[in-house]
Amino acid sequence: MFDALSEKLELAWRKLRGQDKITETNIQEALREVRRALLDADVNLQVVKQFIEDVREAALGSEVILGVTPDQQFIKIVHDELVKVMGEANVPIAQAEQSPTIVLMAGLQGSGKTTTCAKLALYLRKQGKKSLMVAGDIYRPAAIDQLKTLGQQIQIPVFDLGKADPVEIARQGVETARQQGYDYVILDTAGRLQIDLEMMAELERIKAAVQPHEILLVVDAMIGQEAASLTRAFHERLGITGAILTKLDGDTRGGAALSIRQVSGQPIKFIGVGEKVEALDPFYPDRMASRILGMGDILSLVEKAQEEIDLGDAASMAEKMMTAQFDFTDFLKQMRLIKRMGSLAGLLRLMPGMGKISEEQLQKGQDQLARAEAMINSMTPEERRNPDLLARSVSRKRRVARGSGHKLEDVSRLVSDFQRMRDMMRNMGMGGGFPGRGWGLPGRDPSWRGRSAASPSRQQPSPKPGKGGSKKGGSNRGFGSK
Ligand SMILES: Nc1nc2c(ncn2[C@@H]2O[C@H](COP(=O)(O)OP(=O)(O)OP(=O)(O)O)[C@@H](O)[C@H]2O)c(=O)[nH]1
Ligand SMILES: [Mg+2]
Known part of the structure; x- marks a missing residue:
């Protein structure tokens, strides 16, 4: 969707x-x-x-x-x-101080009222609450049977009086629920093709008769733009206390979700996500926002970055990169940072456009990082500080290979990749292509960070801004990625 x-x-x-x-x-x-x-x-x-x-x-x-x-x-x-x-947070369904809590369902024809009555009853039972459903739609021939069938399916009782006055049905339904000690009584009502005055008048009478604690407008998400005027019409006449947005599993355009709260000031409380009786979820504004934006979960990435990155560390890393002092120790730090932020797989999944990355590719990237880390761990502190020592000495490389359980050529490739990258940084006068790049980690674009409000004392004369950072494909250029 x-x-x-x-x-x-x-x-x-x-x-x-x-x-x-x-x-x-x-x-x-x-x-x-x-x-x-x-x-x-x-x-x-x-x-x-x-x-x-x-x-x-x-x-x-x-x-x-x-x-x-x-x-x-x-x-x-x-x-x-x-x-x-x-609306910031999820607003749960009302719970009256004195049972039963009376819930009135309203909405256009086919919006999902009857189905949602059953969904809600089932949802409430999972919370340990007993519900009685009341068949208040006497106009559509099969409406009462539809509710009864649903009731049987989930073993929730249905109160009905056949084709009686809907106001009377509601009144007696509520009374029955009160006498029999139900926690909730859920009133199904008739829908109409358009918002017509007769339907509104009937709903108003039911409202006056039973004083519901909750009047939920059931809105088919597919109506889009119309949600605004629909919500307005119902809210003005009836004073809704919330809404349920149905059919979000379908090919909808999502606009309705934004209009309902804006127009009525009342929260969406649940969403319908399928035809089955289980397909009802509480509505969470933040989740819905992420879904609308379709950005995987980039927000948690931003939040993690805010939490995890030691600002001072990031700034000094940027300085190192600009002067090409970045060494294997820094590289190791970067990798640990990635680890702290969660698995590489998890991180990549958070990135827009990375959702479709294959399990195999992810595993490969993860393995490469793990291998690089093992090799760096087998280096002496001196070698980490000065990668040229390794570049010059086959015996050192061989020792690192043996120590980390890798082949000589693996170590050679790590060292030469590293050197090439460092040369590149030196040439540009700034960072590029080291692991972390393209993952929104520190070092991605030091020129940007250099101007950051958080580290004013570290401002650098910004060298050719954005050049290294904006080049495409750099993130594939990490160690051992050949
Ligand atoms: N895919 C999908 N279908 C739904 C959802 N909610 C309801 N439906 C379907 O929508 C159709 C209409 O649902 P009803 O519950 O009968 O709607 P209603 O508002 O009671 O309709 P009237 O009584 O005629 O006013 C049915 O086929 C339901 O199965 C949902 O969340 N997702
Ligand atoms: Mg119905």
């Missing part, structure tokens, strides 16, 4: 990639792409306008984060704003 939206947004990130920081100018275009993507995804225009303004403000006011690139940082900002629009 949300594929269309995330593909569009991918463009926005791409435009920021290779830039060295977020500025008024380069953000213009990225914002335009975000705007277009959201509109294409059927997000309501008003919602989009407000959203873009919020993102612009947040982006321009943001501090550079060490170890992540501007596009990654921008994604994080957009993500955080999405989370804000959708």
